[in-house]
Amino acid sequence: MRILITGGAGFIGSHLCDRLLADGHTVIAMDNLITGSTDNIAHLAGHPRFTFIHHDVTNYIYVAGPLDAVLHFASPASPVDYLNFPIQTLKVGALGTHKALGLARAKAARFLLASTSEVYGDPLVHPQSEDYWGNVNPIGPRGVYDEAKRFAEAMTMAYHRTHGLQTRIVRIFNTYGPRMRINDGRVVPNFIYQALHGQPLTVYGDGSQTRSFCYISDLVEGVVRLLHSDEVEPVNIGNPTEMTILQFAEAINRLTGNQGGIVFKPLPVDDPRQRQPDIRKARRVLGGWEPVVSLEEGLRATIEDFRRRLGVP
């Protein structure tokens, strides 16, 4: 297949490039580099089946030649990033999705949307299954991301229903691994950075809020299976092992041997209280897919990558 990945220089996008190239496909990565980085794809320079195009997908997208699939992964994805880039976040989820859908339609390509657990907002149903409609504050600081992704899902379904476009929607839950931007403000990079510098880990609120962390290779496997599946309606991909942020901080301090302890900081506005994917649908429609990398194994690989990039022993 000849595949376009928007956000191809981002954390998840770049791992998808690697995987799809390894599967024998031709990959075009597109990114405006506001939160992505060419460092993530530098190792692919010169690869005969790889091309990078520096472009903002909120503007008309031109790609020469045929395409078999468009994977729309471009977006700021950390709460700190969407506070810094609120308008770009809304634009890429809305205008960028429209452009990417239009391109897929023109090329008769399959379209896959990277959506998010944020469509469930601060969920009142636990764990979150795909039929839950969510509890989102449209005008809060996170609304720029949540509502853009909700719009993107609606637009994707409209293209499917109106134009018969082949579409897929993945709702991605917290994912981590090598190449996460060190200063993206999310809990995994923050804690690992702090731990590797002997600093106290900054737990927001009392740390009783929960998250469920999925290792990047498990996420990529789920996305690839979804791309090749027949499932049109959204599918959650994530790891159902849920823990409190305080437990997560303790795990990071244990794995890094950090003696810095923990400090408590104010909880951000609209921070979801709990989050755990219900992955029964993914198991059913994606040939028994489920996460296989344990938190300890995944964190060790991630910490190793951070040590290397930070140049700390």
Ligand code: UDP
């Ligand atoms: N968090 C924290 N300390 C940090 C960064 C984040 O306690 O230094 C918390 C944050 O308040 C949230 C959870 O960790 O409850 C996950 O935050 P993240 O920014 O990774 O993404 P989210 O899951 O909220 O989209």
